[in-house]
Amino acid sequence: MENENRDEMIIKQQREIEREICEAIPLVSQLNEIGSLNDEYENDEVYINKIKDLQTKYRYMRRTRPDGNCFFRAFAFAYLEYLGKNTHDYISFRSLAQESKEKLIKLGFPQFTLEDFHDTFMEVVKKFDPAEISLDKDMTEELSLTFNEQGYSDYVVVYLRLLTSGKLQEEADFYQHFIEGNFTIEEFRHQEVEPMYKESDHIHIIALCSALDVCVRVEYMDRGDGGKIKAHDFPEGKEPKVFLLYRPGHYDILYPNK
Amino acid sequence: MFKLGKFGKKEKSKCEILTILPNDCVAKNGKKLILDNTRWEKRLHKELMSLISEPPPGVTVDAESVSENLSEWKINIDGVEGTLYEGEHFQLLFKFNNKYPFDSPEVTFIGTNIPIHPHVYSNGHICLSILTEDWSPALSVQSVCLSISSMLSSCKEKKRPADNTIYVKTCNKNPKKTKWWYHGKFFLMSF
Numbered sequence: 001m002e003n004e005n006r007d008e009m010i011i012k013q014q015r016e017i018e019r020e021i022c023e024a025i026p027l028v029s030q031l032n033e034i035g036s037l038n039d040e041y042e043n044d045e046v047y048i049n050k051i052k053d054l055q056t057k058y059r060y061m062r063r064t065r066p067d068g069n070c071f072f073r074a075f076a077f078a079y080l081e082y083l084g085k086n087t088h089d090y091i092s093f094r095s096l097a098q099e100s101k102e103k104l105i106k107l108g109f110p111q112f113t114l115e116d117f118h119d120t121f122m123e124v125v126k127k128f129d130p131a132e133i134s135l136d137k138d139m140t141e142e143l144s145l146t147f148n149e150q151g152y153s154d155y156v157v158v159y160l161r162l163l164t165s166g167k168l169q170e171e172a173d174f175y176q177h178f179i180e181g182n183f184t185i186e187e188f189r190h191q192e193v194e195p196m197y198k199e200s201d202h203i204h205i206i207a208l209c210s211a212l213d214v215c216v217r218v219e220y221m222d223r224g225d226g227g228k229i230k231a232h233d234f235p236e237g238k239e240p241k242v243f244l245l246y247r248p249g250h251y252d253i254l255y256p257n258k
Numbered sequence: 259m260f261k262l263g264k265f266g267k268k269e270k271s272k273c274e275i276l277t278i279l280p281n282d283c284v285a286k287n288g289k290k291l292i293l294d295n296t297r298w299e300k301r302l303h304k305e306l307m308s309l310i311s312e313p314p315p316g317v318t319v320d321a322e323s324v325s326e327n328l329s330e331w332k333i334n335i336d337g338v339e340g341t342l343y344e345g346e347h348f349q350l351l352f353k354f355n356n357k358y359p360f361d362s363p364e365v366t367f368i369g370t371n372i373p374i375h376p377h378v379y380s381n382g383h384i385c386l387s388i389l390t391e392d393w394s395p396a397l398s399v400q401s402v403c404l405s406i407s408s409m410l411s412s413c414k415e416k417k418r419p420a421d422n423t424i425y426v427k428t429c430n431k432n433p434k435k436t437k438w439w440y441h442g443k444f445f446l447m448s449f
Contacts, residue, residue: 007437008430112308113359113396116301151297154360158395191387194394196360 021066028077028147029063031255037061049227054219054245060255061245068197071204071244071251072160077147078242078253079214084128084139089241096212097125104166117162120155157196164204165189167211178203199249202234209234216242219254298358302328305399309333317403320349329354332368335403341411348373350406351382352399362393364434365402374416377409381426383433384409385419387440390433 034055041047062077064070083090101118105111124146133139147153168175172185179188192198209216217240220230233240243254306328309319320332331352337343348371353364367373367382377385388397388405419425429436 005428008435010437011435109396110398110401112304112400113398116304117396154395161394162396190394191392194396195392196395 018067025063025065026148027065027073027150027153028144028253030144031060031062034058034061034254046223046227047221050221050229053228054221054254057256058219058243058245058254059257062253062255064250064252066250068199069154069157071200072157072164072208073147073153074244074251074253075208075216075242076156076160077143078244079212080125080128081140081143082241084130084133084143087130090128090130093212093214094125094129097122100163100166100211104162107166107169109162109166114162117155117159120152121159124152124156154196160208161194161196163211164208165193167207168193168203171207171210175203175207200251205234214242215240216244218244218246218251220246222248298354298356299328301359302354306331309400314400314404314407316407317400331399333399333403335407337373338407338411342413342416343373343410346371346373350403352402359395359397362389362397362434363399363402364432365389365406366433373410374418375410375413376415376417376419379419379422379425379429381429383425383429383436385438385440387438390438391440 034051037051037054038048041051062074064074064077079093083093101114104114127142127146128139133142147156168185168189176185179185188203192201193204205216205218215238216234218232218234220232224230243256245252245254306319306324309317310321313319316336316338318334320334323330323332331354333350333352335348335350337346337348348367349369351366351368355361365384367378367384372378372380372382379385384406386405386409388394388402425436
């Protein structure tokens with residue numbers, strides 16, 4: 001009898017964990033000092049040393065909810081925050097985003113469902129036009145509100161997933177090298193990129209950065225030796241506009257020391 | 259109970275995938291974090307209109323069922339000519355909740371003719387990854403119908419899943435409460 005309901009029990013337990021997480025962690029948090037990370041690693045020398053190293057380069061962070069969408073959500077928040085202060089880059093991003101819909105349709109994405117996500121994505125992008133925003137503070141508050149509103153936040157995540165998937169398809173020959181075994185890019189896109197809640201790996205980051213022509217710096221903080229965190233730029237050789245902290249399985253937003 | 263799907267076992271990654279939206283999750287400021295209701299209804303209306311005006315071959319919506327309740331659709335699909343199901347007629351039941359399209363629809367075969375197929379249980383449950391784990395909000399009722407139709411069309415031998423008897427006896431009424439195993443895990447090259 002016990003066995004018979006195992007699936008339900010597992011699923012129920014998963015839901016409980018998910019509920020706890022979503023009650024505890026907003027989709028995107030307020031600014032926290034980097035030092036607040038110490039609370040998570042009491043008596044853990046490896047991490048405490050790495051947090052010290054992180055503090056030499058960054059002052060603040062924002063936590064994102066660990067729901068498998070954290071890379072996309074963190075990226076969108078941080079990049080829009082940057083664009084809201086940089087008119088030139090904002091204008092080119094907005095036209096790239098505007099045109100991306102036609103591009104995805106040409107790649108075979110269904111116009112029908114794509115449209116809703118694109119419309120909401122553009123609505124969000126237009127909110128952060130530097131010409132419309134007078135104060136940094138207003139923009140950050142507006143970003144926080146927007147990204148904590150599931151109806152906007154998740155639509156933005158979906159659209160970024162579709163852009164990522166589109167890039168993988170467009171350059172399938174190149175990205176195929178990242179995948180071991182007999183899986184095709186097509187399978188990978190449908191199983192690991194387009195569905196919500198699927199975690200992001202290097203391949204997602206590279207494809208999204210390439211689709212949007214932007215550079216992201218990821219600071220890797222794990223249990224590895226050396227006491228230093230390692231930075232990796234996607235792609236290398238460009239000036240990063242978005243800074244993320246990676247801890248195994250999760251991305252948060254970082255703010256460099258000015 | 260774990261079902262075996264098309265490629266074999268899938269290992270769960272250690273960081274669990276969150277598969278719900280927090281319908282009953284209240285933020286610290288007391289504001290409910292839910293998707294507005296009108297949005298999912300708007301999307302369903304849009305899908306319905308398109309399915310009625312440009313149905314894919316062999317697919318028809320039972321408009322009467324939908325007019326009674328927008329969150330439950332009956333859809334008829336015909337076995338494709340030249341396949342094992344030629345001349346047969348099937349009916350699918352789609353159930354949606356207010357988290358659609360972020361939550362996948364619950365889709366089962368209903369009625370007297372449940373297709374005999376290695377991925378379709380005799381109670382109408384379907385083992386198809388896009389109905390649970392691989393669902394994406396960019397999919398639609400139409401794309402689900404097409405996937406199911408092509409799943410039937412590619413069948414080489416009409417038979418029930420090997421574990422049909424035990425599954426049908428013990429499963430939940432809702433197929434989304436079964437942990438289906440569909441395919442292997444991807445291995446990505448690290449650098």
